[in-house]
Amino acid sequence: MATSSTESEPSRPDTIIAADQPAAMQMYGLLRRRIIAADLLPGTRLSEQEIADQYDLSRQPVREAFIRLAGEGLIEVRPQRGTYVSRIDMDWVMGTRFIRESVEADIVRLAARLAQPQQIVALREILERQEAIAQGDAKALVTLDEEFHYSLAAIAGQTLVWRHLQGLKMHLDRVRHLVSAVSPKDVMLDQHRAVVDAIAAGDSDRAEKAMRLHLRRVFGDLPAIMQLSPQYFDKAEMLSSRMHYDPAVNA
DSSP, rough: OSSSOOOSSOOSSSOOOOOSHHHHHHHHHHHHHHHHHHOTEEEEEEHHHHHHHHHTTOHHHHHHHHHHHHTTEEEEEEETTTTEEOOEHHHHHHHHHHHHHHHHHHHHHHHHOOOOHHHHHHHHHHHHHHSSTTOOOOHHHHHHHHHHHHHHHHHTTTTHHHHHHTTHHHHHHHHHHHHHHHSSSHHHHHHHHHHHHHTTTTHHHHHHHHHHHHTTTTHHHHHHHHHHHHHGGGGTTTGGGGGOOOOOHHH
């Protein structure tokens, strides 16, 4: 992981703008995904004209995408200086992590009561695919992590709640990509297995405990990343007291 942000315009990824979809919506989705996945690191300068030229577009759809991204806090406009990928808002990260834990604790309790044998098999198949991913492949790990958590929501009949949660946790997802790039994948995999084993046993209390421990993992992983690349984060100093992690206490 880089230890400093870049001021240069990123190169164009191998993504084609489709003719049958609004260009502004596609550009918004493309840039949003790249920011969340840490392809575009905090501090990266973005130019409307350069991006428009890269994708053979006018500046208008790029400008519209920028407006939406700025509204979500993913980019910031600095007067007289330009437009930049925003730093990760740690206040937002901690708040959405709290919401996510509250929601998913209830989801796994329901899943432990409702899961059918074929659904347990499907969860274990996701774990097998996670195990096959190379260490450090953050995109693949986060993608399968999302699939795993969505599958739990589906078992619990709470996919609508999960979709609402997706709209809140973009800064948390940026952290997840950074963490997944440097943290041992076996930790996440073992925690996922503990959740699945508890659901398979129909043990709601154990499933909830395993899920809460899993979602508090960020407390253990994030301080080192914040120390390595402090320029990626906003409001880090005021939140340092909230980053303590003790598995015995937080389980």
